[in-house]
Amino acid sequence: MMIPDRSEYLKGLAQTGQKIMGVLPALYPRELLWAFDIHAAEIWDPPGEILHANAHLQTTICPIVKKSLEFILKDPDIINAGYLFPHTCDSLQNLGTQVKDLIGVSLPVYTFYNPKGSFNNTTIKYYRDILQNFQLTLETIYRPLDPEKLLTACELSHKIDSHLLAIHQARMTNHLSLSNEEYFKLMRAQEYLLPADYLNLLEQVDILDQPGESLKTRLMVSGILPPTSKILEFLDELGVSIVADDLLAGSRRIPKFSMDAPSSPIDYLTDRFFVLPPCSTRGGDLDERMHHISTRMKDSRAQGMLFDMVKFCEPELFDHRLLVKTLREKSIPVLTLETELEHHISGQDKTRIEAFTELLFDMVST
Ligand code: SF4
Structure with missing residues (x-):
């Protein structure tokens, strides 16, 4: 079973003109992105030394956030459709805000605030609402969603x-x-x-x-x-x-x-x-x-x-x-x-x- 190398594979895709969004951990509606022909490239632990990210973060921040920010600061060519920050934890939520409002990147930055807690009428309604909001956001940038x-x-x-x-x-x-x-x-x-x-x-x-x-x-x-x-x-x-x-x-x-x-x-x-x-x-x-x-x-x-x-x-x-x-x-x-x-x-x-x-x-x- 041959598994392609991550970096080579994504570079190859970007060269074909594929839209690629950098997605931070962990839960997001990947199916909505696919329906807009956007490929989700997840960013968990990109390789490389942390050189510049520390200047923007507290010392007590986890290495996933540090490595992700280092990756984003490099403005990698393979990411061409923006970044998505699901609300996995406070650290990632803060990172999303920082990248969007303080550091600034040339690509769109999206957030997706997953509900916390268990299955009940309120969380179900909330989840349906945020799915629809995310769909509307993508429609304003791309095209109406094809059901x-x-x-x-x-x-x-x-x-x-x-x-x-x-x-x-x-x-x-x-x-x-x-x-x-x-x-x-x-x-x-x-x-x-x-x-x-x-x-x-x-x-x-x-x-x-x-x-x-x-x-x-x-x-x-x-x-x-x-x-x-x-x-x-x-x-x-x-x-x-x-x-x-x-x-x-x-x-x-x-x-x-x-x-x-x-x-x-x-x-x-x-x-x-x-x-x-x-x-x-x-x-x-x-x-x-x-x-x-x-x-x-x-x-x-x-x-x-x-x-x-x-x-x-x-x-x-x-x-x-x-x-x-x-x-x-x-x-x-x-x-x-x-x-x-x-x-x-x-x-x-x-x-x-x-x-x-x-x-x-x-x-x-x-
Ligand atoms: S603090 Fe957040 S980003 Fe860091 S490892 Fe934990 S869940 Fe992941």
Whole structure:
């Protein structure tokens, strides 16, 4: 399975004249953008040193915001249709305001204020309103929305979700012969591939008829992004398989269960938003989140939990203490690492991962 390189792929697309919008994490109505022929290139952890962004930000801001701003300040050619800032957290909301009003970029800057809290009449109405407002905003810049195109975009999104759900299920039950690194590379390709190309990639994934050989240790990972490739490689070397995730860039963006095929786009998009798994960035009930995590751990037979925490991520830190406490009360081993999205793995982290893995091996063999 060949996954195109992100930068080369986006450069190639921009050269063909494709409209490309830079989209900050994490939840946004991608289908609306597709219906306007705008490709969403998500910006989570662009490579490169942080040189100029620090001058605009407090020191206690997470590296995702810092790296994203550094990327935006470079005024990259591949982004030609503006930037979209969903309201994921206060830091991203502030960054959107700063980029729009203070720093200033030559491209349009859009915001999308996702509702916080759970599914009820008020949040549903609010979500429908912001979808329609976003549609009107795009119509003033582009053209009136073609309802057929939105329906087609929703159908494409539904197919992608169905494949992702099947792949997640296969991962949990050993029906996928991908290493940790290969698996998360596949998951993250949706951040930059055209939806049709991503669907094509997912269709090539080989889901085994019979469960494959089980690695010695099974782990669930929670956080914003998957662990860096160095950590994933190291876990592969140690014989540890990440069998389930509670990641904002991963399963928290896929509906909890298979939805009916779309017939009314606005209904479909609204329903889809409210059947996403619980997430620290959407507020809501922590017990519900804990229940969801426990169910995933049970279904995947994960023996331990790795919290890979982005430094200074307030929403995640808010839930983390109670999640750890509850898991430990259930005698589930927990390891917490902190990341600044660096590309190496520190000696200290290696030692902690090795010790944690040994603990899990011992549990399995007793
Ligand atoms: S890592 Fe946390 S604080 Fe940073 S952008 Fe993501 S949700 Fe916001």
